[in-house]
Amino acid sequence: MxxxxxxxxxxxxxxxxxxxxxxxxxxxxxxxxxxxxxxxxxxxxxxxxxxxxxxxxxxxxxxxxxxxxxxxxxxxxxxxxxxxxxxxxxxxxxxxxxxxxxxxxxxxxxxxxxxxxxxxxxxxxxxxxxxxxxxxxxxxxxxxxxxxxxxxxxxxxxxxxxxxxxxxxxxxxxxxxxxxxxxxxxxxxxxxxxxxxxxxxxxxxxxxxxxxxxxxxxLGKVHKNLMVDVVASNEKLQRRAEGIVSEVCGISHETARTLLQMVNYHPRKAILMYELHLSVEKVDQITQQYPYRSLQQQLALFN
Structure with missing residues (x-):
């Protein structure tokens, strides 16, 4: 057979x-x-x-x-x-x-x-x-x-x-x-x-x-059509991360870069920190506690 x-x-x-x-x-x-x-x-x-x-x-x-x-x-x-x-x-x-x-x-x-x-x-x-x-x-x-x-x-x-x-x-x-x-x-x-x-x-x-x-x-790993959890491991991806944070938050690339430097170039964390006025430690806690929530859901939880 x-x-x-x-x-x-x-x-x-x-x-x-x-x-x-x-x-x-x-x-x-x-x-x-x-x-x-x-x-x-x-x-x-x-x-x-x-x-x-x-x-x-x-x-x-x-x-x-x-x-x-x-x-x-x-x-x-x-x-x-x-x-x-x-x-x-x-x-x-x-x-x-x-x-x-x-x-x-x-x-x-x-x-x-x-x-x-x-x-x-x-x-x-x-x-x-x-x-x-x-x-x-x-x-x-x-x-x-x-x-x-x-x-x-x-x-x-x-x-x-x-x-x-x-x-x-x-x-x-x-x-x-x-x-x-x-x-x-x-x-x-x-x-x-x-x-x-x-x-x-x-x-x-x-x-x-x-x-x-x-x-x-x-699973919430994309915001609109943006890779908000992209691992910015090289210069090109760092620039992309800056563009993502700039677009979502409506801020300059320079401000986005400053925020990203505080969170090891993680776009989601930079956005949460800016929009919710939270510390690095607090956004770390949010992303660990709610790994499968969209950025919009995470913002709504603490807004």
Missing amino acids: KEDALSECLKNESNQETTQFSELSALELVTLINSADMTVANAVKKELPAIAKAVERITERLQKGGRIFYVGAGTSGRLAVLDSAECPPTFGVSPALVQAIIAGGHDAMLKAVENIEDSQEAAIEELQRRHVSDKDVVIGIAASGRTPFTVAALQYGKKLKALTVSITTRGKSMMSEIADLSIAPDVGAEVLTGSTRMKSGTAQKMILGMLSTSVMTK
Whole structure:
């Protein structure tokens, strides 16, 4: 039965429209790839209700102390690592809040470790090592929806009563049947048969970006369209932080800079300090006590 599922998966990868791919000119190659890429957004668009439902359910778990665990192999795992790594600097959250588990570990980020994707035990061991519980969210990512490593992670998460979400890119799959929530656009066969780093990878990147950005916004990590919890770790981001505080408070960049210097360049804290006339110690207390309140809610609490 496993062979039948795999054979069907491989059959679906064949793209009869690009059998002359290797004979095209450079311009024809990139034009064809570009045309194929244009179809991805529409495929993802059809899944927006499912993505929105996932945002709501994931937010509920995180508000109660849960964490997100992305799980994937190959390209799917690398994209998971990319999205999870961007959450702390963009939204000022702990690296523990959104974690990525890639088959093969850190080594698989820089070189292919393809054989590990068949190991069900490795996925479960990694989830156990991170003490996944019923508070958490396990998000399995796989183009085909049948990768053993990722399937096992979803099954284990389901057993623990964690919220499970599957992200696949060739429509409904084995993973869709296992997970509590399924996001399953069908991007069609790749122009380069079986190379899921292309359209499937683009779709996964889009969906992960939607999920993490929307969840963090619902958790209060965004004010209007501003990253009020951005980690200003370089000069460019410090200037951005100054612009955020200046815009929200209606003050000069110079005044914003002075405030930010008092709170280690944390925009939210600088805004709270200015608007509520509070000390550094008090705004530290507010942000620690109410981590998942929006800036507007925090201002209303003490105004």
